[in-house]
Amino acid sequence: MHPHLRAGDGRPSFGAILIGTFVIMLDTGAVYVVAPSVRHDLGADRAIAGWLVMGYSVAYALLLGPGERLGRRFGRETVLLVSLGGFAAASALCGTAGSPHALVGWRVLQGATAGVMNPQILGLLSVASRDRGPVTALLVYQVTSGVTVALGPLLAGALIAWDPAGAGWRAVFLVNVPVVAVLLLLAVAAGRRRVRSWPVLPRGDPASPAAVRDRRAVIGAALDFWHFGAVAAVWYVVASRLRWDEGQSALVAGIGLLPLSAAPVLASVAIGCSPARGSGRRALWAGAGLTAAGVAGVAAALADGGVTGWVLVPSLLAAGAGSGLLSAAVADLVLACRPWRDATRADRMLNVSQRLGAVGGVAVAALAPVGLGAYGALGFVVPLLLLAAMVPDVHRPRP
Helix, strand or coil, rough: CCCCCCCCCEEHHHHHHHHHHHHHHHHHHHHHHHHHHHHHCCCCCCCHHHHHHHHHHHHHCHHHHHHHHHHHCCCHHHHHHHHHHHHHHHHHHHHHHCCCHHHHHHHHHHHHHHHHHHHHHHHHHHCCCCCCCHHHHHHHHHHHHHHHHHHHHHHHEEEEEEEHCCCCHHHHHHHHHHHHHHHHHHHHHHCCCCCCCCCCCCCCCCCCHHHCHHHHHHHHHHHHHHHHHEEEEHHHHHHHHHHHHHHCCCCHHHHHHHHHHHHHHHHHHCCCCCHHHHCCHHHHHHHHHHHHHHHHHHHHHHHCCCCCCCHHHHHHHHHHHHHHHHHHHHHHHCCCCCCHHHHHHHHHHHHHHHHHHHHHHHHHCCCCCCHHHHHHHHHHHHHHHHHCCCHHHCCCCCC
């Protein structure tokens, strides 16, 4: 008897797989409001706070490729369940860390297990939505990830304010353990047979190993790198100002970040991956323009000392909506009309670019004063606009 995550028709269960997505993405947004509490408890400084984000993202990006190979070798469901267990163990270690450096180390382990999980989740979602194509699978993943990241700061703030059993910020990491335990128990209880978790490619639809060298994939990955970097820098700067400088509670900081984290989800859903029907260039340009305007607005507001009330809301909404438009448009640009394995390779390239972009954005924001960090985020916007200008070349039909 093998544990599995399949529904009655033999396909992977959307619900079970998306719980895994929820688990690995929740801490991505939550850690932005956790860092100041870690400082007070463990004596961490702002550099350590930056590494709580960067260590996770770097390990996540580096393990995407090995995770894909492990899934092909041992089966996606098996690797997903094992890496889920590893993520729960790393979360427990984060929640019991006794020093800031130990916490950073366990965050790196958390990111590594999340990086192994990610290809399994996308592969299983592709199987579950094979009648609709890889873009649909990625859209489902993006919306779930976006909703989870949006809820992360809010749930983290609520947990810290609730302070269950006096755990404080540690509860943000420890809550992963029972969630994963329930999912693993359900998988074991449902285990009957092991099914190959990769779709059969139709005849005449070969998977080209040169996909990652395709110009569309390269430009799409570059777009993702720059806009994820810009938004991550804004996340870090605003959270730092609210928590470190203004002394706001974790819950207030979570609410303050909600416009930035919720807008990408709404924008991705609104566009519905419709660029294939002619709106791709418009979505890319609109996304780049909104992101640039939002980042510039945040930098200007912070330079004037404004961070409370409604001062930042329009700029945060613009930056978030622009990021959501870009994510959906890039996904269609890179993944549409590709065979399954080709699309998976290209998608892994996008994931690596997104994680590394987030690392770069946080590094720019963390290594400069808050005001300069916000203006530093504008450095991510200039290449974004230049790359958007290259889209007409990219959209020419491939031979």
